Amino acid sequence: MKKTLLASLGLTLMLSTSASVALAEEANPVPVAKESTLTSVLEYNEQEPNDSFEQANYFFIGDAVIGTLGKEVQGGWEAYDVFKIKAFRSNEVQFIIEGNKYPDSWMELTLYDSNGKRIKRSKNAQYSLNADLEKGKEYYLAVDVPGLQYGGNVFYYKISTEVIR
Known part of the structure; x- marks a missing residue:
């Protein structure tokens, strides 16, 4: 029961995070060259x-x-x-x-x-x-x-x- 609940919660979290990222990318596309070397990521x-x-x-x-x-x-x-x-x-x-x-x-x-x-x-x-x-x-x-x-x-x-x- 606990394993099923944890797996369900994990899947829900993963799907909601993936959907949020996809929506954010669609709303604010960031053009990045294929060979880009981004600096100062963090x-x-x-x-x-x-x-x-x-x-x-x-x-x-x-x-x-x-x-x-x-x-x-x-x-x-x-x-x-x-x-x-x-x-x-x-x-x-x-x-x-x-x-x-x-x-x-x-x-x-x-x-x-x-x-x-x-x-x-x-x-x-x-x-x-x-x-x-x-x-x-x-x-x-x-x-x-x-x-x-x-x-x-x-x-x-x-x-x-x-x-x-």
Whole structure:
């Protein structure tokens, strides 16, 4: 009896969800190219603390994350953010960082492998980083500001990604 009731409820939920999606698509068609690489599917804020590989926030290719550097957060100085990435496909990915730009300082992106070995770093004042990610491997993406001083500039940023190939 319970199994029949649960199966019936599950089927009803699935059908109502499918119908809602179909109606929404019909009412608001979204033109998407067949080979489209949508960026920023989901946008969310970083969760503190994320100042080390052990505390890294998960970050998914295709999403966007908003963060802050250069201010006091939870009693600590916020000078470095780390995000953990798992590659579900082998792709060349471009990481793009947008945010505050000051003449005397800039944000850098650094990609590390799962053992903490640096793979690649963005160049001075270059607000993007391209990297080949291998399927099944984990990576860390760090955001920092070289020479960031306590009480100096505050950096608000957004990291997004684009699959290049």
